[in-house]
Amino acid sequence: MIGAKSGFNDNGINWPDDSEGGYRVPYSVFMDENIYREEQKNIFRGPSWSFVALEAEIPNRGDFKSTFIGDVPVIVIRNGEGGVNVLVNRCAHRGAAVCRKLRGNTSYLECVYHSWAYDLDGNLTSVPFRRGMRGKGGMPSDFSMAEHGLKKIRVQIVNGLIFATFRSDTPDLEKYLGARMVGAIKRIFNREIEVLGDERQRIHGNWKLYAENVRDPYHASLLHLFHATFGLYRSTQVGSCVMDELGRHSLLVASQGTSSEDDDEDAYSDQRSFNSKFVLQDPSLLKGKRDFDDDISLVILSIFPNLVVQQISNTLAVRQIVTYSPNEFELVWTMFGYEDDDDEMRRIRIKQNNLIGPGGLISMEDGEAVELVNRAITHGSGDSSFIAMGGGKAESADHLITEGAIIGFWQHYRELMRI
Amino acid sequence: MKMTFESDAQLQAEISLLFSQYAACIDNDRLEKWPEFFVEQCFYKIQSRENHDRKLPISAMECDSKNMLVDRIVSLREANIFAEHMYRHIISIPLILSKSENEIATQTNYLVISTLQSGISHIFSAGRYQDRLVRIDGQLKFVERIVIFDTNSIRTQIVTPI
Numbered sequence: 001m002i003g004a005k006s007g008f009n010d011n012g013i014n015w016p017d018d019s020e021g022g023y024r025v026p027y028s029v030f031m032d033e034n035i036y037r038e039e040q041k042n043i044f045r046g047p048s049w050s051f052v053a054l055e056a057e058i059p060n061r062g063d064f065k066s067t068f069i070g071d072v073p074v075i076v077i078r079n080g081e082g083g084v085n086v087l088v089n090r091c092a093h094r095g096a097a098v099c100r101k102l103r104g105n106t107s108y109l110e111c112v113y114h115s116w117a118y119d120l121d122g123n124l125t126s127v128p129f130r131r132g133m134r135g136k137g138g139m140p141s142d143f144s145m146a147e148h149g150l151k152k153i154r155v156q157i158v159n160g161l162i163f164a165t166f167r168s169d170t171p172d173l174e175k176y177l178g179a180r181m182v183g184a185i186k187r188i189f190n191r192e193i194e195v196l197g198d199e200r201q202r203i204h205g206n207w208k209l210y211a212e213n214v215r216d217p218y219h220a221s222l223l224h225l226f227h228a229t230f231g232l233y234r235s236t237q238v239g240s241c242v243m244d245e246l247g248r249h250s251l252l253v254a255s256q257g258t259s260s261e262d263d264d265e266d267a268y269s270d271q272r273s274f275n276s277k278f279v280l281q282d283p284s285l286l287k288g289k290r291d292f293d294d295d296i297s298l299v300i301l302s303i304f305p306n307l308v309v310q311q312i313s314n315t316l317a318v319r320q321i322v323t324y325s326p327n328e329f330e331l332v333w334t335m336f337g338y339e340d341d342d343d344e345m346r347r348i349r350i351k352q353n354n355l356i357g358p359g360g361l362i363s364m365e366d367g368e369a370v371e372l373v374n375r376a377i378t379h380g381s382g383d384s385s386f387i388a389m390g391g392g393k394a395e396s397a398d399h400l401i402t403e404g405a406i407i408g409f410w411q412h413y414r415e416l417m418r419i
Numbered sequence: 420m421k422m423t424f425e426s427d428a429q430l431q432a433e434i435s436l437l438f439s440q441y442a443a444c445i446d447n448d449r450l451e452k453w454p455e456f457f458v459e460q461c462f463y464k465i466q467s468r469e470n471h472d473r474k475l476p477i478s479a480m481e482c483d484s485k486n487m488l489v490d491r492i493v494s495l496r497e498a499n500i501f502a503e504h505m506y507r508h509i510i511s512i513p514l515i516l517s518k519s520e521n522e523i524a525t526q527t528n529y530l531v532i533s534t535l536q537s538g539i540s541h542i543f544s545a546g547r548y549q550d551r552l553v554r555i556d557g558q559l560k561f562v563e564r565i566v567i568f569d570t571n572s573i574r575t576q577i578v579t580p581i
């Protein structure tokens with residue numbers, strides 16, 4: 001309703017003018033409790049697809065995983081027919097969490113509080129003392145089991161990535177993602193994957209600071225100094241940063257930029273140490289192997305609102321954002337390889353995992369960067385950030401010195417939030 | 420290489436002392452000395468109990484040589500950006516799981532309390548060590564130190580070894 005111009009809105013957020021050569025984001029939007037509540041309603045329970053699990057995490061009937069969409073607890077479960085259900089993990093009786101385990105396998109779901117039981121599709125199948133005892137008590141005679149199941153929400157799957165939405169009017173998943181993002185997903189999820197493990201990272205900052213971070217190729221060589229410190233350069237590297245039509249998703253890609261068809265072993269080893277004070281004592285860390293039939297060595301695919309898919313050298317992972325409060329979220333990394341990886345390839349992925357995750361030599365800084373912002377910003381001061389690298393517009397770029405995708409995120413965010 | 424020990428109690432005291440020295444090395448920020456607690460062909464890993472119990476390989480850190488430990492520390496000092504912090508390790512009495520001529524296997528609980536520049540301390544990590552030790556020139560060293568942490572959700576980032 002206010003669009004790009006400045007002004008106050010229902011939330012009391014004063015969004016500054018963006019007509020002065022750069023885009024501005026008011027810091028209050030990262031701290032405000034009302035904004036957080038509105039985001040839960042308008043984004044996480046709004047017309048968005050949230051990532052909830054990989055199919056590979058629940059391969060068999062009855063396999064489940066509990067997770068969150070925003071701050072709503074959900075169960076992702078494979079039903080008797082082999083399909084996937086996403087159920088709100090909240091008893092239809094008086095609201096207890098039904099599934100109390102992170103993962104497992106079950107043939108039914110039972111709430112421990114009063115033992116209401118549900119099948120894998122969330123249908124209520126039994127209510128103890130429904131007809132009372134010796135003619136006394138019990139549920140009203142018109143109580144309908146069919147109307148008191150677990151809340152089942154819409155599910156769609158693309159190449160093994162399971163997404164869910166609370167809304168019936170969210171466009172179909174592939175349309176929501178857009179052809180380009182679907183292509184990037186299909187490139188990585190081109191065959192059966194094998195989950196190698198999870199890492200969890202609790203970050204004391206607003207989740208949108210992380211959404212900005214993963215849409216920001218500008219910081220990569222400036223904040224993450226591992227490669228530079230050890231003199232590991234890829235002089236031929238080229239990159240791009242593209243968005244979907246609405247600007248909400250972003251795809252950062254970097255390639256070797258070499259056309260040489262040199263052997264697989266060297267695909268990721270054109271890294272030379274020069275002019276550097278420090279040399280890796282054990283360079284086996286960086287040993288890689290060609291994974292794809294292209295030169296792409298880095299993909300950071302950010303899907304609005306809660307998913308990042310990454311390929312960094314031979315590491316493959318999805319990162320899921322789980323929100324807890326305006327100033328706390330969890331980042332859940334699920335690392336994977338392919339089912340047909342041989343031992344050597346598996347070993348390479350596991351070793352390169354030293355580069356990524358909360359202890360990653362080239363990625364650990366992102367958690368701290370988010371917290372650094374969170375520590376310095378204040379609510380209600382009217383202060384804002386200034387985003388102009390690459391032109392200050394939500395535009396795709398054939399280089400990495402841009403912040404365009406961050407603006408794309410915010411434009412879509414404001415539309416959903418009506419601010 | 421043959422190892423003889425006068426008694427389990429003596430051995431346990433010796434291992435306890437080693438673990439205290441290891442903790443002091445990290446807590447007192449003498450990280451450059453930390454790799455010296457390991458043999459050349461060592462294995463060091465910090466893994467969540469969640470992955471460990473699922474028998475999945477991913478770890479927060481995994482080094483399969485002493486040189487990799489050295490690289491971790493150089494990276495910490497020269498490259499990585501993180502909130503300034505101090506660790507304080509609290510370590511239980513080691514449990515000797517097995518003892519052969521060449522090697523001792525132990526399990527020990529730890530608690531790492533981290534204190535940030537703000538002066539606020541928090542429990543950064545709770546968990547256990549699973550170790551394999553050998554004696555080299557009279558000195559016990561780690562062939563393997565596996566840190567299995569219960570604190571599955573790592574606060575912000577992990578850069579300093581446990």
Ligand code: FES
Pocket residue numbers: 091092093094095096111112113114115116
């Ligand atoms: S709250 Fe679940 S059965 Fe009562």
Ligand SMILES: [Fe+2]
Pocket residue numbers: 213219220224363365366
């Ligand atoms: Fe980063």
